[in-house]
Amino acid sequence: xxxxxxxxxxxxxxxxxxxxxxxxxxxxxxxxxxxxxxxxxxxxxxxxxxxxxxxxxxxxxxxxxxxxxxxxxxxxxxxxxxxxxxxxxxxxxxxxxxxxxxxxxxxxxxxxxxxxxxxxxxxxxxxxxxxxxxxxxxxxxxxxxxxxxxxxxxxxxxxxxxxxxxxxxxxxxxx
Numbered sequence: 001x002x003x004x005x006x007x008x009x010x011x012x013x014x015x016x017x018x019x020x021x022x023x024x025x026x027x028x029x030x031x032x033x034x035x036x037x038x039x040x041x042x043x044x045x046x047x048x049x050x051x052x053x054x055x056x057x058x059x060x061x062x063x064x065x066x067x068x069x070x071x072x073x074x075x076x077x078x079x080x081x082x083x084x085x086x087x088x089x090x091x092x093x094x095x096x097x098x099x100x101x102x103x104x105x106x107x108x109x110x111x112x113x114x115x116x117x118x119x120x121x122x123x124x125x126x127x128x129x130x131x132x133x134x135x136x137x138x139x140x141x142x143x144x145x146x147x148x149x150x151x152x153x154x155x156x157x158x159x160x161x162x163x164x165x166x167x168x169x170x171x172x173x174x175x
Contacts, residue, residue: 016150023146029155030136031162037173039124039131043101045169046122048074049093055168057161061087074098089113093120108137116145133169135162 035042045051050073053059062084070079074095081092090112096119097105106120118139125132137158141149 016147020143020146020150023141023149025141026138027141027149027154028136028138029158029162030134031159031166032132032134033166033170034127035131035133035170035173036129037131038129039101039126042124042131042133042169042173043104045172046104046124047078047095047098047100049078049080049095050074052080054172055165057164057168058082058084058088060164061085070094086113114145131173133166135166137162 045055049069059065065082065084065088068081070077072078073080076095076098078095079092080094082088083090089110091108091110093109094107095104096107097103102124104122106122108116108118108120110116110118116139118137120135120137123134123136125134
């Protein structure tokens with residue numbers, strides 16, 4: 001009986017490992033909304049790390065988070081680092097590209113709860129009196145993360161935060 005249980009456990013583990021190996025090597029999470037404000041106004045909230053406290057969903061998850069800003073807080077080369085509770089972890093961001101008022105690309109590096117290096121992109125497109133905003137994040141999925149993603153869907157986890165952030169960005173920019 002013990003041998004049968006051991007064999008079943010070994011087969012389940014082998015199955016999980018094989019299934020994880022078939023998962024994609026990259027991931028992408030994306031959400032979009034329309035904001036009733038001109039692109040330049042929306043862009044200013046995204047392109048300046050000092051203004052993220054107004055709309056970032058992670059600011060609300062840890063109001064006591066320690067923040068460190070670089071010499072520049074906006075535009076290409078601006079940097080921001082944080083250290084917070086288990087909900088926000090620890091990491092840093094650097095604006096890698098800034099094309100007013102249509103695009104901001106950010107290099108995102110997590111230290112805790114796990115190391116990860118991702119790219120974030122915001123695109124803004126005028127739609128009459130409004131702005132269509134798309135927020136995406138993509139990155140490499142190492143093998144260990146592929147195993148975790150079998151049980152925890154990255155799109156569902158991060159997507160909820162993107163939706164909350166876009167709603168807060170919309171509220172701030174439409175004032």
